[in-house]
Amino acid sequence: MMEKEQKPVNKDEEKLEDETKTSVTKETVETVLEEENSAADQASDEKEEEQQQSLEEQLNLANNKINELEQKLEESENRYLRLQADLENYRRRVKLDLEASEKYRAQSLISDILPVIDNFERALQTKTDNKEVNSILKGVEMVYKGLLEALKKEGALPIEAVGKDFDPHFHQAVMQVNEENYASNIVVEELQKGYVLKDRVLRPSMVKVNE
Known part of the structure; x- marks a missing residue:
């Protein structure tokens, strides 16, 4: 091989x-x-x-x-x-x-006293020659003035009305008259005294207003 x-x-x-x-x-x-x-x-x-x-x-x-x-x-x-x-x-x-x-803490009490004061004022308008009655009226007047003084101390005063311009916030007109001696819209007569307590009206004066 x-x-x-x-x-x-x-x-x-x-x-x-x-x-x-x-x-x-x-x-x-x-x-x-x-x-x-x-x-x-x-x-x-x-x-x-x-x-x-x-x-x-x-x-x-x-x-x-x-x-x-x-x-x-x-x-x-x-x-x-x-x-x-x-x-x-x-x-x-x-x-x-x-x-x-x-x-206004005394408001409620004063409101209750006002009708009493009204009665005193009506009583003091009484005219008489009776010495005993006049003596009683003097005592009534002293009480009346004492109440007004107490109201004044609490800030309650009467609203001026007669001779003033009618103000619906302070006066309530119950009658209109036509008096030549007064101008228009002037209070000519006070029928019921109104009162304010500080800056709040306790009740308005009820008055007659000249047209």
């Missing part, structure tokens, strides 16, 4: 082949590394994007919570201001009521 003839080995070809294999292997490794780096970069980008989205979601939730708390705080402040205003109004009303109560 004949032995197969061996071709002579070309060293240059072997070297070229080795270099080619090395180059291919290196390129393959570089490609693999590039792909791995690219995948890693992509994964990193995706992770960073997910983290960014997560941060944005957390930020949105935080902003929503802040807005909700700010709204509740504003509502609480408005409610507090309303309550404070209501409290101030209540205090003011109580103060005014107390002041009015103190200012």
